[in-house]
Amino acid sequence: MSGDVWVVVPAAGRGVRFGGDIPKQYLQAAGRPLIEHALRALLAHPRVRGAVVALAPDDARWPGWKMLMDKPVLRCVGGDQRADSVLAALGALPASAGDDTLVLVHDAARPNVHAQDLDALIAAADASGQGALLAAPVRDTLKRADAHGAVAATQPRQGLWRALTPQAARRGLLTRALREARDAGVQVTDEAMALERLGLHPRLVEGREDNLKVTTPADLAVVEFLLQQRTPGASA
Template identity: 45%
Template sequence: MPGISAVVPAAGVGSRMQTDCPKQYLSLAGKMLIQHTVERLLSHPAINTVIIAIGAKDTYFAQTGLSEHPNVRVVLGGATRATSVQAGLEAVTTQWVMVHDAARPCITHSDIDALITHAQSHDDGALLAAPVRDTMKRANAQGRVAYTVDRQALWHALTPQMFLTQTLKQALIQADDTVTDEASAVEAIGGQPVLVPASASNIKVTHPEDKWLAEFYLSQQEGKS
């Protein structure tokens, strides 16, 4: 099937946000966070389906209305990111798939364009990323500095990450459930995904203060792709 599918794992509880509901359902600029994220993906012309993996006891998703969209599929996620993504992949019918964090609502069309271009030029896929700019320290067991890590060539892995569907399926079958991103699974089977520089606005809402920054970026992006 032509086009690209996007899998959004959304079965997590987001405990670091210190809120009563999972972070993907926090109110953000008049909508739930996950609504911004999914609508941004759906508005990209190359993405024809968004598959959302939710938790078995999720009591919030029905309030989003996202399941009513003709290009949205909902599946039951698992206890880990890897199992949720695997569940989403079972509903994918396209050759290429991207996986995107539910808590990254500010993804731009230009970043998605760059990701698609690089991924489809390399069989190992690609991921949005940001070069490390701060000095990095390795801690010891006592919380003291063990040594300074050379930040040269270090990157923060972001999302979306995009791969051939069959490659990602095979990688996740062989991966440990503790993998925290899809590129790690592809790396484990010998792949070398391409790093694609991302916009600074592609933040992940993880801590309470991130919510305000995301709202700022959304306000700046209003009317833009």
């Protein structure tokens, strides 16, 4: 299956875990805010038609982009939870994006997504009617802690994956999945979880380990290094 692809970026969060006064999507790395790196990487893909960014209602830091990479960037007001923002952005897609339009949902603070991963994700989503997501197999030994912070057990890692973004699904299907989760009072932490509630099995697409989400100051330092390797002189 082919056709246009739209990007949805939920960016209404405050970045509480990171700390500081600046929402983490606006932190600078290699000369640009994280959200700009993410948008440029996504919009550079030839199948992507444009993006919708869900913002906090009082967001004064949004640069006001209407175009990036010669493609439209739309905005809408997001919600308190990720799923609320994604639903708002799905509703803000243009009328030309029908229920069968493939939508990629991507974290605003995950700036180092690569074109090869987007190619693989879109191909998998085209081939599957149940959605797809970038993910990475768990390679470390996993420990379960007890209430005192000691090891309670070692968990088998076979078959376990870390969910990354983008996550992909058809607009109509994802809208239905998120609405049904909301109406059931279930707080889904990613789009795949909402699809799973419908009995679907989104396709796991192995992505690069350096597709990092900035959550801590240490993450920001690593991401800045990675971005500088991709675009030498970007911080000048």
